[in-house]
Amino acid sequence: MTNDMAVVLWLFGVAAALVLIVGFYCLIATVNLIRALIGLEILTKAVTLFIILAGYVTGRTGLAQALAITLIIIEVVVVVVAVGVVLCVFSHNKSVDVRMIRNVKG
Amino acid sequence: MNEFSILLPIIIPLVGAMLVIIVRRLGGMKEGAALLATIFSLVTAIMLYGRELNYSLPWAGFGMEFTLRLYHFSAFILLAVSVFAFLITLYCCSFMRGKSYGVWFYFYLLISAAMVNGAVLADNLILMLFFWEGLLVTLFGMIAIGGKEAFKAATKAFIIIGICDLCMMFGIALTGYLAGTMTISKISMSPGSLGSVAFIFLMIGAISKAGSMPFHSWIPDAAVNAPLPFMAFLPASLEKLLGIYFLARISLDMFKLDVNSWLSILLMVIGSITILAAVMMALIQKDYKKLLSYHAISQVGYMVLGIGTCLPVGIVGGLFHMINHALYKSCLFLTGGSVEKQAGTTSLDKLGGLALKMPITFICFLVAAASISGVPPFNGFFSKELVYEGALQRGAIFYLAAVLGSFFTAASFLKLGHSAFLGKVSDANKNVKEAAPAMLLPMIVIALICILFGVYNHFPLSNFIKPILGEQRLAGHEFAINTTLIVITVVVLTGALLHHLFAVKITGSGLKSADYIRYAPVFRGIYNRAENKYFDPYDIGLKIVNVITKTAWRIDRAVDWIYEGLTVRAVYLFSNGIRSAHTGNYSLYIVWSLLGAVLVLIVIMKSV
Amino acid sequence: MVLILNIILLVLFVVGAVWTMMTTRLLHSAVGLAFTSAVLTVLMFQLDSPLAAVFELSVCAGLVSAIFISTIMLTKRVTAEELIVQRKIRLASFWFLPIVVVAAAIVLSLIHIPVDFKLPEPPVENNVKNIMWNLRHLDLMGQIAILLTGVFGVVTLFKESKHD
Amino acid sequence: MLLLIVFVPLTGAFTLPIAGRVSDRLRNLLALGFVLISLVLTAAISMPVFSGETVTSAAIFNNVYNFVLYADGLAVFMAFVSALISAIIIFYSFGYISHYENQNEYYLMVVLFFGGMMGLVFSGNLIFLYLFWEITAITSWRLIGFFREKQHVLRADKAFMVTMFGSVLMLVGFISIYQQTGSFELAAIKSALGTGHLSNLAAALILAGILSKSATLPLHTWLPDAGVAPSPVTALLHAALLVKIGVYVFARLFVATFTVDEFWHTAVPVIAAVSALVSAGAAMVDTDLKRIIAYSTVSQIGFIFLGLSIGNEIGVAGALLYIMMHGLAKGGLFLCAGIVEQNTKIKDITKLGGLIKTMPITAVSFLLCAFSVMGIPPFGGFFSKYMVIAGAVQSGHLWISLTFLVGAFLTIIYLLRVFNMVFLGEVRFAGVKEGSAVMVISVAVLAVLSLAGGILIYWPCQFVLSTIQQLPGIVK
């Protein structure tokens, strides 16, 4: 591995890791369902970047792109479904507060 | 007569018992069947007497064989049993008339006879125990048929004897193990340390059967409720015969007890205490049957003491006393039965002046009472003298106990005779008549034998008793009656008479002649406690058992609590803890997952 | 030069993400997501992945943002007073996100784990179209399945809510 | 033949609910028939077995799970005793259970239980032994909770869980044997172990299972609690079969198959002694009729363990005899208790009394059976008790046998206490009748068998003798 490549890997890796942290932080801390989904999207961004990075470092940008594209599509569907769920919750609760959906416990 | 005939003493009563059950609905037939069976067995016993027979059948295995052995000793006991069985059945023919439980009484009586015969004949310890312990059932049945309250006494008797029999079972197991055989005639060993243990357990069985202290307390209780012939039959005669027979067997044949052995001392101590304590209780009784029953205990003491001396003279005395006691005591119980039957009560308060109403009964009573008190020339006198002599040789203290016992025996019988047969005729007894002939006959016969055995005491001694010990043991021993002792005895008896007269004078009635002892300063407390059963080993035992069972119950509950309390609670505690951790907040779950991931990574990457 | 550009882009990427999280208004948040997505697109270009970048731009920055914005529109709008309250609450739980990010950045910059595995040989086929359409049919099929699922999801989850 | 013995009741049980739809009588007779078939076949098989052969029938799958049925003297003895008592109990059930609902289930479970028992007895493979063991556990669980009241079901659950606890430990023990020898088959284990003995861990684990099933301290409390079951069931479980399973397995494994460390020849008697004493004490204190008898069972099981664990000839023979005599007598006691309970609707002995007037046959049968349990001659219990104690004495465990002696004392006391309080004394209430003919006949038969077992001791003893001649683990 060339030195440049290592630096790129390191830089992008750290940045993606930071975004991962942001995403997880959001998932844990937020009380808004929609923002939780946005946090999910942020996480996906970081992961996408990781995959592209991996393809770039190994010279397999083709494969990585193929994976990333698939990933993006899947995540969109997930978000759509999740949004559907959130909207249904909203129609019940008239709220998107996370704390309103802690009925199932114990 | 072939070997098979040895089975007859067992089979005949059994068949008789079955017959009694079968014919019970035909009026009068049951008595006939019972009498027939006892007559047959008496005849068999007489024919078997003097023979030596062995018989064995395959049985349970493991050392348990159905081995019977007829020899001098067993033949003698067999004979005695048959005589008593016959006489008491005869007596019952009249006594039991009109009582609902008659059938069962005959049934049990015959089975008991069979069991006793079997136990006596058995030459295998287990077989003997089989018959021996089998008596428990008939004992229970015979007491329990006596009425509503009788079952309590029956239970008590059953528990005491049952426990002692179990002890004997243990003793037998130990003996069999030590001796390597179960055949009684082959066992002959000196009691070592384990052997002593075995001996003690066997002895418990033997003396409990004989009714010695401390296994006696069921007898007075049973006396109140059980049918009187039962008392005459089992505690007074058969069980004494059996118990002392076995005691003699273990201390003479199976274990070579010698004079220096501590077991001998133990036996003598038990004997002495039994004599004294029981007679003291007898002295104050105010019930015909109860008084007799205490004497039934007291007299055992002489036999145990006699055998315990380990001296030929003592042993002979003990065995002779055994047969004598069986005679006079059953006679006494039978007189009691007659009184009960005729006067309707046995309470001395309500009796009195029966001598004129029932002269024959009274005479029989006199003979038997004189005999038990050791008045010469009745049989009791001679056997007691032998025991005295043996006791004296082993220690003056034992002799003293024996003589003192004799004194109180005489005193109590004077009291009994006085209050029951002499004195004023109470109103209730106005119409009392003499008992029926069938009841009188056995009494008369027994009383006669008492006199015969007394006057011609050499006949039973040399024919029945001495052969039991065998020539070697007797070698060099002559049973000349010691004149000094006779004098002392006579003095003692006279003392008893004087005492009685004196007591009657100060208290004013025969019944209360012993009351001053009863209420004497120290004795008062002891008697009070005794009457409240403070000293009853049974009650003490039950208290101990109570403590044990309470403890056991607590342990049991504690164990149960481990399952029902501790485990369940612990599981629910954990469960609730875990459940309350699931708050429904997904952020928490994410945190768990991430922490879990960290842990997983730590483990996975540790090895790098 | 490229490196500095990359660093700037990466910082933007992270800051975009942080801002997305920190802002109180959901609408801003959605815009922040779109922005982050756009930065990611540029980053992908930088990493020689133009096709994926285009996809990212169109799908994530476009479609997903649209979805979010319409969702936010569908749900209840917050009033100004509520907003103040919400901001307080949010700040209570989010105020140290930037600190965490900065601290993590410092820590991660200091920790340098060398690449301790062998990199693979250069690939035989590196054409994304070939790979997608010729080599990974199963993935394609999976995607189709997922899209179908999405369709059914929309049908079941959205359709009736209009009836309500 | 062996397959028939096991599978006739096992599969036949499932036809009973169907038969029950047709007619109750048919179902009852079928149930009895299945048990009788097993009984007759067992008797038939006993001829060759007691002449020294062993009968094996196996389905070999070429793996460790070969299904092997194996009949030696021990198995035939146990099977015969079980089948005999089961037949009587089922006969009794005709009268008893006809008052209640869910009869189909009852007969299904009882016959299934019996089938499981037969399977267990003849099983030559530890895994199948465990399998049948659990079948008995399941069926007894359903039977204990038969009346469906909450408390009853809870008790049933407790019984199931405690026995399951033991049995899974036992399973681990089996697995440990498997690891040691490489097989689950008894014959193979025997030859693999040779003269070496079983690891102590395995022995302890198996023992845990045995103790739980045989309701021995400290795993015994489920048994008294299980007294809520219908009386024939308690008789079946407590007296005749279930608790004997543990004992049987003990005999089968520790006497007939393995040799275990010397330690266990002391440890097991000690456990048994404590168990016998504690439960006898509990029997004195408790006031529930069936619980007392159940505690008595726990206590008597201690004697059986004593006999088996000391391992000498007379002890083992005594224990086997004990299994038989105790099964008959205790079964009789429970069935009598069932009659009392059904006719008075009371189980508290302090509230009963004087029943001998109204139900004389039951009372006498109860007394006779009690005598047998106490060990009074001429009842069968006498011989077994003596032989066990003699065995203990011969092995030198003097103190332990003295403890058992105390246990025997207590037995006498508490059984008489029960008899007095239930059947003697004041008549507390009127209108109580004797049980139905079927029930009374059953208890009378058991009582008479107890008596006959003692008087004709020659035959049972021969039976036992030929059984133990095939057991190698016995110290001669």
Next chain:
Amino acid sequence: MLSLFVLLPFLAIVMLNLPLKTVTRQLALWFGIALSAGQVFVVIFQPDVFWNGTDLLGRFFTLRLQADNLSMVMLLSIGIVTFAAILVGRQTIADSRLRFNFMNLVLLSLIGMNGTVLLTDLFSLYIFIEVVAISSFILIAFQRDLNALEGAFKYIILSAVATVLMLLSVSVLLMAAGDTSFSSVAAAVKNSSSSHFVRFAIGIFICGLFIKGGLVPFHGWLPAAYSMAPAAVSVLLAGIVTKVSGIYALIRLSTSVFGPDSSLNAVLMIAGAVSIVIGALAATGQSDFKRMLAYSSISQVGYIILALGCGTKLALVGAVFHLFNHSIFKSLLFVNSAAVEQQTGTSDMDKMGGLGSRMPYTNATSLIAFLSTAGVPPLAGFWSKLIIVIALWQSGYYIYAFIAILSSIITLGYLLSMQRRVFFGILSDKLQAVREAGFGIVFPACVLAAITVGVGLSFPFIFNSFIIPIGAFLK
């Protein structure tokens, strides 16, 4: 013709959604039944034509599918459980339009599951797991009950976390292997077995799968999703979905891609043991029928993972066998819960009691299922637990063996309490009108019970011929 497992459901969905309105709605059920039954058929009878015949459809695709014995077992379970779920769905979902959607989603989920167990690529694995997951999200939520939505949302979030972890891992492995196929990843893992990155990647992938499979402490979503999903979906979800997407993947990856590896095995064993205990304890205090079953599911999955971590061939056989058994008896229990819930209108066990007399079939099958779960012979669950414990014992993991075996007591405890509260006891007045559930529920219950009993009884017969060969997937 492995591709048919994936392609046929596709075709079915396409055909169902042709604009033929009324016809297709009725056909949907039969399509589902035919597909699942056909799947069971080809696995059991192994028709040569099917397995070795030329793959006409597959010729147009490069799918790289591969079926070994492990996959067979999974295909069998998938077929059976899907079959049951479809029947239950037909019975419990009243609205015909919803039912149609349900059928379609089940078929999609079938595609996902079949794909998952046949594929040979890490990234494809992710995709197909997502197919399953997304269809499950919708299935859970599709009746729009608030609690169900909550469950679905939690599932979505946790599942997303799982995918993030898995994809992160895929990206790292991609760097190391240059490819995502199992074989190249396995080779790369082997080559750089001491690499921090690779081990990190393995760790987080495993964690992702733990979340999917609901191992403690990654299980937070599971009770909510299981207990709140509509009855038919619970059957599918508990019976097979998480088993395929989580447990199957763990088995596959840990044995032939990431492993065998001692520290990985240690992780698996710890997670398994913790799941067993925590799951069992948590289930004990539940009063909701389905929630108890959900925790029970966690506990049972723990056995599988524990055995997996043990790593010997026998242990793996036990794990797979238990996986199969568990999918049968757990879906049976959920079918029963569906029956009870449908008839009483509640899943709170405290409000039930005495249902056994009214619902004899449900009672009997539930009895079988719970005994099997608790590992009571002669039912199937016993044998698999037995194999697992034997394997643990033989490998010297005595403590784990004891944990496994003693937890089955707790299992028995809570299932007994379930049975007592639901089926035994005295029927309350409110429930007098309860009747046995309809054919659609009773029939699958009976089928599943028959399988459990049948497998249990015939175990010694099939041990050599069917059970041991499961282990053949080990290299």
